[in-house]
Amino acid sequence: MRLLQVILLIFFVTMCTPRDGNVQKEQGVIPAKVDSLLALMTLEEKIGQLNMYNGTWEFTGPVPQDGNSQEKAKNIASGRVGGMLNVLTAKGTREAQKLAVENSRLGIPLIFGYDVIHGYQTMLPVPIAQAASWDYEAARLGSEIAAREAAASGIHWTFAPMIDVSRDARWGRIMESAGEDPYLSSVMAKAWVEGYQGDELSDLFTIAACAKHFAAYGLAKGGRDYNTVDISPATLYNVVLPPFKAASDAGVATLMNSFNELNGVPANGSALLQREILKEGWGFKGFVVSDWGSIGEMITHGFAYDSTDAALKAIVAGSDMDMESRIYEKALEDLVNQRIVSGALIDDAVKRILTIKYELGLFDDPYRYSSEEREKTEVGSKENLEGVREVARRSLVLLKNENDLLPLEKNVSSIAVIGQLASSKDVPLGNWRAQAVANSAISLLEGIQNAVSASTTVRFAQGYTLVSGQRDFVHKLNVLKGDRSGFKKAINLARQSDVVVLALGEDCYQTGEGRSQADISLKSNQEELLTELLKVNKKVVVVLMNGRPLAIPEVIQNTPSVLETWFAGSEAGNAIADVLFGDYNPSGKLPVSFPYHVGQEPLHYDRKNTGRPVPNGFDSGLVFWSHYTDIPNEAVLPFGHGLSYTSFEYSDLKISKKGDGVEVSALLTNTGNRKGTEVAQLYMRDMVASLTRPIRQLKGFQKVSLDVGQSENVNFVLTKEDLSFYSTKGDLTFEPGAFQFWVGGSSVASLTGKVDL
Secondary structure (H helix, E strand, O other): HHHHHHHHHHHHOOOOOOOOOOHHHOOOHHHHHHHHHHHHHOOHHHHHOOOEOOOOOOOOOOOOOOHHHHHHHHHHHHOOOOOEEEEHHHHHHHHHHHHOOOOOOOOOOOEEOOOOOOOOOOOOOOOOHHHHHHHHHHHHHHHHHHHHHHHOOOOOOOOOEOOOOOOOOOHHHHHHHHOOOOOHHHHHHHHHHHHHHOOOOOOOOOOEEEEEEOHHHOOOOOOOOOEEEEOOHHHHHHHOOHHHHHHHOOOOOOOEEEEEOOOOHHHHOOHHHHHHHHHOOOOOOEEEOOOOOOOOOOHOOOOOHHHHHHHHHHHHOOOOEEOOHHHHHHHHHHHHHOOOOOHHHHHHHHHHHHHHHHOOOOOOOOOOOOOHHHHHHHOOOHHHHHHHHHHHHHOOOEEEHHHOOOOOOOOOEEEEEHHHHHOOOOOOOOOOOOOOOOOOOHHHHHHHHHHOOOOOEEEEOOOOOOOOOOHHHHHHHHOOOOOOOOHHHHHHHHHHEEEEEEEEEEOOOOOOOOOOOOOOOOOOEEEEEEOOOOOOHEEEEEEEOOOOOOHHHHHHHHOOOEOOOOOOOOOEEEEHHHHHHHHHOOOOOOOOOOOOOOHHHOOOOOOOOOOOOOOOOOOOOOOOOOOOOOOOOOOOEOOOOOOOOOOOEEEEEEEEEEEEEEEEEEEEEEOOOOOOEEEEEEEEEOOOOOOOOHHHOEEEEEEEEOOOOOOOEEEEEEOOOOOOOOOOOOOOOOOOEEEEEEEEEEOOEEEEEEEEO
């Protein structure tokens, strides 16, 4: 019987059909193969496909004798596991695949996933930095590079992109997001998905993407990771879901649900999210994977009584694959046998998973990604390093530049490079760094040394001390707060130099999962050092390295030039130097608002007007308005802000009806003395609606490169759908009336006009 089943399986897998993945889907070939394979599978084997293990040993060596590893190895060999995460290298994934394919009854291949968040070994800028490029092509290029390296190392699937709209700088995972705006996040979501997945998953240089976290994880109360989320349906449909819809429309292979509960229901148990909205409403054909152990966490939430109850609620709600909680493997078979769970629900989940495996080509060749030769040539290649340098340059944001201090001359006599972060070869790699080699980044100091003339003297002083590593930040930073031992050397160096480049910011492990912070100002005594340096040298350029918006109003106010570089990746120093010395004219824009104070968080530009907005010409002596009495309502640096080494002017705004929609245009002119690129942004307000609308919403943007004195019309066409909003029931709604539009270089653009539609 076993021989007959294997022969039948081989027949169905190798039937004479076109090999192109898209053609197979169009002709219904993959669905037919999936149905044929499903008919051969036992219930135990089906449930196995819903089970995902973490790799807990090196598969190139013997299985450790501990019970957990022995049990995992036995289950893999028995066909009771569908996928694994954290199994690495071409050789390691090949050996793990052998254990499944060459021992299990049906030889169904495993799918290998990994957190390829902003690169595999060659590190890209962190995602929030990529979003600061406001550049679809740059974001797509970045995930293409990440996919090429990961695929060459045996990885089939990344747990990225994270497209949670994130509006609270206290939340550590804002670093992984595209920021506070649903429109920009949607553009980035599409770019990242298409970069990872390419035109088809069967391409050896692509991997399956996973849009996460579904849903509302970025709006956790207090900015505290894993915390509850309680939002209105209007916020869910208009703010949270649009990036996920964009990812689904782009063909994302998988989604990951979130740790948080949403309005009282943990995401793993939410049929509203997974069944009604995602699978039925959007027609999503891929599969949903839980986050690490999160199905089991429904018990801790107080939503499920025990493991059996958690398994029941998760599978009914639409959670297809269980990552490392071991809940499905323990409970689902009994639930089906007792007819509490329908076998059709199991079949639907299994079909989704098998379909992705077929689309990846794993049934044609389970080892096709595990090529050690391709791994050697692709990972860390010169081309990949050149690519990440280009992405990094586009991600940098010039926040301030008084008296055109930047760009610096390469033949300047002397430069003082100051700050522990300036010499770090590790911090620029960022958190969630996959297989990056520690201390492999080009530091800021090295980048400057590489860029200047032979006659320029570059000297370094550490100045302040920041801890590095991943633990106990608050205690260690408080201890170091009074350490001024490096001040004297730094001040003397600044006094003796023509210009000072001072690196300020965070250690890369101050942001990321589980790293929320109540204080988002600069740690240690960095601002104190800046104050002292400015006393002896007014030509100070601050280079920020950070993974979140920082509350640094004094730095912005007192420093002549400030360049936001985020954690810029493997080529950070070279990319930053490209901008500092004018080889690249910066064009990045902020994807997040920078606050005056942490007390403004969560802060975002697209707030509601309220019934008592602050009036024009506001006098702080007035009381009964929606305001703070000690700081402005607005951000110190608004969403969309970013300068250039040239200047741009917007004029001649035109608004006209176009079919059921509207066309908005403006004349953009380069009024400076350098060629430059501007991100022209369109904002809209629906003046009166059945649900109050934000005072401004980003509705479009264009990157335009102009020579000195050149002008170009920027045109935006908005459809009826673009002018609509979602009701509390999730229905897209257009309501005629007055609409106001702004075109400019940030969310505080002043060129405006109205139209009735």
